[in-house]
Amino acid sequence: MKYVIMCCTLIALMASIMPASANWNETGFPLEDHLVAQGTVNGSVYVGGGHGKSGVSAFNVPYTELLEVPPGNVTFARLYTGAGLLAKPDGGAIWLNMTLNGESLGNLTIRGKDDDNENVYIFDSAYGGWIWYNVTDRIVSGAVNNATLYGDAIYDADGKNLGWGTKYIAGIILVVVYEDPDKPETQYWIREGADYLHKESSYIAEKKNTTATFPGAGNQTCENATLYTVARGSTNAISYNETLWVNGELAACNLAGDRNGKGLDINRTEITEYLRESGNYVTYERGDGSLNIGCAALVLGKIEIIPDLTIQGGLDVSLKTGETTIGVVANHSYVVETEIRNKGTGASNGTTATLFDNGTPVESIDVPSIDSLNITTVAFNWAPISGGMHILNVTIDPNNTVNESIEFNNNLSQDVYVYSEGLADVLPKIAFFPTRDTNETTINVTVTNNGTADVHDLKISLVMDGITGANNTLSLPAKSIGTTEFVYSAQHLSTHTAEIKLDPDDMITESDETNNNVSDTFKTIEVRITARLSWVNGTTMFDYTKLVPEEATVDELLKSVANVTYITGSKIPFSIDGVERVPMEDTWWCLFVNGLPYIQPDEYQLHDHEFVLFTYDRSIGVMNYFFRPRPVLQYPEPFLHGSEGTVPNTTIVYPAGFEGDANAIRNQLIDYGVVNVTTSLVGAMTGNQTENDNLILIGTPDTNDLIQEVSDSYYLVGLPVYFKDDLMHDSTTMDVYSAGGMVAACDNPYDNSPEYVSHMDAGPSIFMVAGIDNDSAHTACNLLSTPDQLDCFWKFVSTVEVIKGDLNRDDDITTADAMIALQMATGSRTPDIARGDVNDDSMVTSLDALMIMQAAAGSINL
Numbered sequence: 124m125k126y127v128i129m130c131c132t133l134i135a136l137m138a139s140i141m142p143a144s145a146n147w148n149e150t151g152f153p154l155e156d157h158l159v160a161q162g163t164v165n166g167s168v169y170v171g172g173g174h175g176k177s178g179v180s181a182f183n184v185p186y187t188e189l190l191e192v193p194p195g196n197v198t199f200a201r202l203y204t205g206a207g208l209l210a211k212p213d214g215g216a217i218w219l220n221m222t223l224n225g226e227s228l229g230n231l232t233i234r235g236k237d238d239d240n241e242n243v244y245i246f247d248s249a250y251g252g253w254i255w256y257n258v259t260d261r262i263v264s265g266a267v268n269n270a271t272l273y274g275d276a277i278y279d280a281d282g283k284n285l286g287w288g289t290k291y292i293a294g295i296i297l298v299v300v301y302e303d304p305d306k307p308e309t310q311y312w313i314r315e316g317a318d319y320l321h322k323e324s325s326y327i328a329e330k331k332n333t334t335a336t337f338p339g340a341g342n343q344t345c346e347n348a349t350l351y352t353v354a355r356g357s358t359n360a361i362s363y364n365e366t367l368w369v370n371g372e373l374a375a376c377n378l379a380g381d382r383n384g385k386g387l388d389i390n391r392t393e394i395t396e397y398l399r400e401s402g403n404y405v406t407y408e409r410g411d412g413s414l415n416i417g418c419a420a421l422v423l424g425k426i427e428i429i430p431d432l433t434i435q436g437g438l439d440v441s442l443k444t445g446e447t448t449i450g451v452v453a454n455h456s457y458v459v460e461t462e463i464r465n466k467g468t469g470a471s472n473g474t475t476a477t478l479f480d481n482g483t484p485v486e487s488i489d490v491p492s493i494d495s496l497n498i499t500t501v502a503f504n505w506a507p508i509s510g511g512m513h514i515l516n517v518t519i520d521p522n523n524t525v526n527e528s529i530e531f532n533n534n535l536s537q538d539v540y541v542y543s544e545g546l547a548d549v550l551p552k553i554a555f556f557p558t559r560d561t562n563e564t565t566i567n568v569t570v571t572n573n574g575t576a577d578v579h580d581l582k583i584s585l586v587m588d589g590i591t592g593a594n595n596t597l598s599l600p601a602k603s604i605g606t607t608e609f610v611y612s613a614q615h616l617s618t619h620t621a622e623i624k625l626d627p628d629d630m631i632t633e634s635d636e637t638n639n640n641v642s643d644t645f646k647t648i649e650v651r652i653t654a655r656l657s658w659v660n661g662t663t664m665f666d667y668t669k670l671v672p673e674e675a676t677v678d679e680l681l682k683s684v685a686n687v688t689y690i691t692g693s694k695i696p697f698s699i700d701g702v703e704r705v706p707m708e709d710t711w712w713c714l715f716v717n718g719l720p721y722i723q724p725d726e727y728q729l730h731d732h733e734f735v736l737f738t739y740d741r742s743i744g745v746m747n748y749f750f751r752p753r754p755v756l757q758y759p760e761p762f763l764h765g766s767e768g769t770v771p772n773t774t775i776v777y778p779a780g781f782e783g784d785a786n787a788i789r790n791q792l793i794d795y796g797v798v799n800v801t802t803s804l805v806g807a808m809t810g811n812q813t814e815n816d817n818l819i820l821i822g823t824p825d826t827n828d829l830i831q832e833v834s835d836s837y838y839l840v841g842l843p844v845y846f847k848d849d850l851m852h853d854s855t856t857m858d859v860y861s862a863g864g865m866v867a868a869c870d871n872p873y874d875n876s877p878e879y880v881s882h883m884d885a886g887p888s889i890f891m892v893a894g895i896d897n898d899s900a901h902t903a904c905n906l907l908s909t910p911d912q913l914d915c916f917w918k919f920v921s922t923v924e925v926i927k928g929d930l931n932r933d934d935d936i937t938t939a940d941a942m943i944a945l946q947m948a949t950g951s952r953t954p955d956i957a958r959g960d961v962n963d964d965s966m967v968t969s970l971d972a973l974m975i976m977q978a979a980a981g982s983i984n985l
Contacts, residue, residue, distance in 0.1 A: 151319025173294030194265030195301030207291030244317035309424035320409035364410035369397035431467030450602030510543030548574035557683035778826035841882025864894025
């Protein structure tokens with residue numbers, strides 16, 4: 124394993140100094156290198172698309188963009204798409220298939236760093252990608268063009284996901300140059316690429332800005348100069364203050380503020396006032412975040428400042444009374460809501476919008492002036508008087524009072540089936556949740572009125588373990604859903620049957636009287652949930668032990684003790700009790716259950732006595748990777764409860780002289796209730812044990828080779844403290860120790876290939892209970908007998924007292940120590956601050972070497 128990891132490291136170092144391959148470049152592909160179109164036409168340039176894809180859980184949901192191309196003769200057209208493509212920086216693939224108006228543009232297999240597609244730009248650590256398609260001969264002008272991207276994730280033989288499919292696509296963008304003899308002369312320059320502006324990390328230097336030029340552009344004849352920029356950066360409407368500069372003057376801010384998708388923006392900036400006669404250039408600054416620029420188009424000429432009103436999305440029909448609507452019933456009152464967007468270059472005048480039902484006007488409402496690229500929501504009242512299929516149509520500006528650049532996109536029609544009035548039909552659904560701030564169980568009842576008549580004062584009875592208890596009432600319009608709740612106090616590990624009866628006195632006439640009752644059983648378990656700040660020495664925000672129904676999710680548990688908001692489109696916490704994620708600082712809420720890492724809190728179902736931990740801190744970055752360390756503060760987890768009720772066997776691996784420590788740890792784990800615990804001498808381990816067991820590695824790197832092997836891949840498995848060159852390194856502070864020991868946890872790498880990034884695996888784990896010397900290792904073992912001292916993610920044992928200047932550790936200061944200090948000062952040997960920093964300036968320098976030489980000669984005392 125050490126040999127393979129060393130080879131991987133050498134390969135990574137060689138790659139960092141070799142020229143980038145044709146289709147992958149860690150720092151991106153500058154716009155300045157890719158001028159793909161330039162010319163003059165009587166016509167204009169269209170840049171559109173990019174509504175954004177977010178909140179989709181599947182990897183293979185198609186992404187569709189409707190692109191309204193103005194009339195004219197198309198002379199240039201390219202489609203762009205991309206964003207997050209891969210899940211692994213060192214391999215894997217996804218396939219993507221773009222169709223335009225139903226015809227495929229070709230199936231692509233994206234291979235990350237090994238990609239060889241000529242129309243794909245791969246950047247970053249192969250996580251990011253930007254794709255272009257030449258569609259000049261395929262675009263239909265004067266019409267709506269449908270671009271749809273299909274894709275799927277790819278999995279390896281072990282079922283591990285290697286690709287993100289279409290899940291994180293930022294959008295589809297279309298750039299078209301078209302001729303129209305009725306339009307004035309226009310000059311244009313179109314640049315593309317994957318200009319990647321980013322912070323400095325341990326594996327890549329900072330790229331703060333990028334510059335693009337437009338040869339031949341000048342201000343002598345143009346009336347307007349417009350710059351379009353397709354950029355992706357900040358997300359969730361958080362601005363990182365990305366800026367655009369034209370010839371050194373600030374022209375625009377917030378270039379990627381979610382206006383066209385998740386972190387995506389088609390930024391249109393009028394730059395006429397900044398243009399000069401020649402030598403014009405633009406500079407993009409990333410601000411506080413990262414910024415990926417995929418396209419920049421400069422258009423010189425007379426630009427029409429004209430609106431373009433269109434309906435964004437569909438028509439949302441809902442009950443005026445607010446209940447969840449599952450169907451439309453005649454003679455009921457509804458709200459028909461939609462969004463109107465101005466996609467044009469200028470603000471619109473105030474106008475009207477009209478709702479039609481089967482061609483008959485229903486209601487006209489005033490639409491205020493909408494600025495360029497802004498959106499307003501309109502809502503119509505609708506009360507259908509008959510059953511059957513209804514064609515709803517919303518028309519913006521029906522009297523053509525607004526002059527628009529495109530007039531054929533002002534309508535949206537949608538078929539809506541309307542049920543005739545009839546009988547009610549109520550049916551219940553039951554679920555069990557933790558109750559906020561108590562040990563009670565909430566019995567949540569969802570009542571669906573699937574019928575076509577309203578129900579009033581519906582009686583809902585709760586029967587617990589055969590005994591009738593409380594009653595609630597609920598009124599529901601036809602084809603709607605409502606909820607009500609009961610609470611019940613149950614003892615730990617008790618099991619109860621809850622039955623819900625709707626209309627038990629048979630007061631309501633229904634189309635189906637047989638579906639009014641439902642019952643289910645729940646068991647009450649005890650769990651613990653803690654939230655804390657910082658990996659090490661963190662402040663505890665809260666620590667609760669409470670009763671919840673078995674198989675409640677972690678998210679439900681969290682909401683029962685704290686106020687939570689979420690990252691858009693997920694159940695990952697954005698804030699807990701007001702402590703918010705800070706994306707620009709890469710600070711997150713991280714979840715651990717029984718000492719194992721998880722991403723989505725709504726996907727883990729709880730078992731008795733499990734331990735949930737949320738911690739707030741930055742990811743730890745080393746080399747080409749960022750990782751989450753694992754907590755030792757949840758000990759004896761993960762050995763006791765494991766993951767989702769499955770607990771691997773546990774093997775304690777020890778060298779000679781540590782058998783007593785191994786047996787003591789084993790006996791203690793058995794006392795905690797851990798089963799299948801064995802001990803093994805180093806070298807006596809079977810391959811099955813190494814690959815499939817939880818491992819507790821004790822001893823020193825010299826006496827237990829597994830300790831050194833895991834240390835060699837610390838950044839892959841998520842080990843925050845590791846051993847190298849006879850020293851102990853803290854990867855979070857870069858401190859180096861020449862004495863002492865520690866207890867730390869990480870993933871077991873032996874069930875994967877050695878180079879695999881596995882710190883987020885929830886399978887077998889490793890506890891590293893080790894030291895530089897035997898005494899420190901024994902002290903670390905003793906920590907496990909007092910788990911209340913394991914109050915951090917990883918724990919150091921007190922270092923033994925060292926002799927300043929004694930770098931070869933022979934308990935004497937000689938000229939040999941001075942030579943070692945000099946090697947450390949020149950960088951040829953890892954500095955040992957604890958022993959070599961004799962002048963207390965936190966470094967080992969030539970001055971320290973001189974002082975050690977003087978001490979060896981007896982001239983000074985250290």
